[in-house]
Amino acid sequence: MIERETHTYDVVVIGAGGAGLRAAIEASGNGAKTALVCKSLLGKAHTVMAEGGIAAAMGNVYAEDNWKVHFRDTMRGGKFLNNWRMAQLHAQEAPERVWELENWGALFDRTPDGRILQRDFGGHRYARLAHVGDRTGLEMIRTLQQNLVGVGQVDVFMECTMVELLRDDSGAVCGAFGYWRPTGEFISFACKAVVMATGGIGRAWKVTSNSWEYSGDGHAMALRAGAELIDMEFIQFHPTGMVWPPSVRGLLVTESVRGDGGVLKNKFGDRFMFNYVPDLFRKETAETEEEADRWYKDHSAARRTPDLLPRDEVARAINSEVKAGRGTPHGGVFLDVSSRLPADVIRRRLPSMYHQFLELADVDITKEPMEIGPTCHYTMGGIRAEAETEAATIPGLFACGESAGGMHGANRLGGNSLSDLLVFGKRAGEAAAQYAAGTSGAPSVPETQVTDAVRGVLGPFERVEGENPYVVLQDLQEMLHNLVGIIRTEGELKEALEMFHSLKDRASKVRVTGTRAYNPGWNTSIDLRNMLMVAEGCTKAALLRRESRGGHTRDDYPAPDPEFAKINHAVRYENGEVTVTATPLPQMPDDLRQIVEENPE
């Protein structure tokens, strides 16, 4: 037997961002003995970086808002590829989840009559995002963390990385295996259900707003355990990342800058977004700067500014401006709020952005424009999950948050992520607890699977020569940036698939030195395998989707194709190969279709 620590739980939640915390709170609240396992310290997960807000049709600013409008915006933003039932549940339940946070201590910005203030964001018809300045994610993760710790029923395993899911003879998930980062010692959990809440895979791209944690661990563990991923070709490039200096390239610049009045300009000072309004959004988008500016003051008096089109549209437009030679000296465009709002309002509404640009780029955003460009930000695809319960395609596995697929279709609207984490985190936690309660017998850990997993992770120490895993990682990031980026072609995607062969070979031969105790090089050698597996799935799915839709743009197939509107690509791992097949998209009932197709005037 491999020497290690062992634990037994009903439910093990992997990942402690918004989704994992909310799932753990709910699983435990439903009577399940629950563990929460995370790679970083508690409260440091990606949710903490979210800036803009939580989308929820509470109607505090525009009483006309309701779940149907939110549902419609989400489906249109996702280019109709969303799982309609998820989008419906999300729109219906998000307000309740926000009020719940308030009850747990969150201090959102207020309306003059003391309710939760809501702000405008891309693709949302009404001002809908509950927020705290531009640090909403911090408020959300801290509130969830404090609630979980305050109730005190969940055991938290911090700086503990899970490597593999374990399955019993029937194929059901019965545990997970991993290691403690501080010591490198191994640890295994025997459990009845696992909730995957591990976030995305953005670390595999060179210019990214994501941290080291985003290596697709949950996606890869699920794949190896036999589960299915969907929609992996859809990667969101956030239109506004910092571009200068090189050290901060990719760091997120919140959409709130535009939501609160900031506009995009090219190097000639033109507000170029008016030239990039697609037919789908033409009827509801302003045609002149004068109309757009009127909209900021009163949404019923004018149509919305094209600066707040969904993120896929804005990112593509910026890319086109730069390619046409109208970009800034450092290869971005300008985002200007200095000429739009008084300095004190900017500092109050956008304190983190003010601070971030001043300290890292020597730019005072109250006096001069920011230079920005697209950055890899979000993985729309993920583990295929059932809408009501978030159950994956293998028994005992549940998935929520960014690591799950379906909710956002081909493109996620800003603000819909934080609400997604809450709505489906709760549902996954509840369903996992119920599933565990209905499962008899004590779970046990299959020893051979642990032995195999250990052999897989210790290899890099045993080699006498080999590359530094960071070098292979940098080459993967460079390759994906160049060949599987914001604009794709068949030739480049095929070239990328060729390169996966050599990168996988190199990754299997990396060498690390030192001991297992807090060894980031060793940790990276393990994460690297996950990134390679999941990114290969992204690339293969992108090659098969011969159209452009949402976060997947093909230069060789620039238009959407109605045939592709009917399918999701399912990624599986079979006989040592990542495979992709087309599966039919669930069709929504007529009453919902009507809501989506309505054209409000």
Next chain:
Amino acid sequence: MTITNPGGLGQWTEERRGEQAGQKVATMRVWRGDATGGRFEEFEVPFEDGEVVLDILHRIQATQASDLAVRWNCKAGKCGSCSAEVNGKPRLTCMTRMNIFEPGAPITVNPLRTFPVIKDLVTDVSFNYEVAKKIPPLKTGPPAGPDGHHRMFQQDIDRGQEFRKCIECFLCQNVCHVIRDHEENKAHFAGPRFFIRLAELEMHPLDTEDRTNLSQDAFGLGYCNITKCCTEVCPEHIHITDNGIIPLKERVMSAKYDPISRVIRAIRRKK
């Protein structure tokens, strides 16, 4: 003892230095070791304008010592993971620009001193998570609004929002002299991070609990003698002392020593 060019992958060589011609090179003295002891190791690292200390530490991992232990996440001053002492000053390494240092002078980086070292720049901050568990959470009364939801006004939550900007980097805990060199005080002292947490709960418009006496008795508020070291290092510029600790101390004073509240307490005890 200082070791130049320690072992590990990607040894620094003259050829590689040549490849990077024209770039600036920093001399980094990074503390390496674990709970049993350690020493500063010296690395020569090329860097560009605009880079921060965390970039340099990452470059050391990628080219010279892949096992160098560093915590980080957001790289934008939002998560509070990458705290360390740079040239003796507690800082977030992701927000510490290389251009603030005198060109050519060595830059030392060592772990936070108040917490036990795990490895290199990573410390065991579990003390903070243990304190967090002891704080009685928010308890709200019934909602005041006709729609079944709470009402709060911006002016009543401004102060609470200031405290909730805390990113839990624990730099304030690190510089607090009550625990920095007095391990024995940790058992009965929560530290500035948790004083503003207590203050935030006490000032929360919806909260119905009273943590005033607890702040003094269980969390050691009285040990703080307002030297403001915590406020000085806060990367979020929270006025920890003036807006958090002092008002909390005032509440303790009025609750514990105010004659009227003493009478009320005495009556309550009799019941």
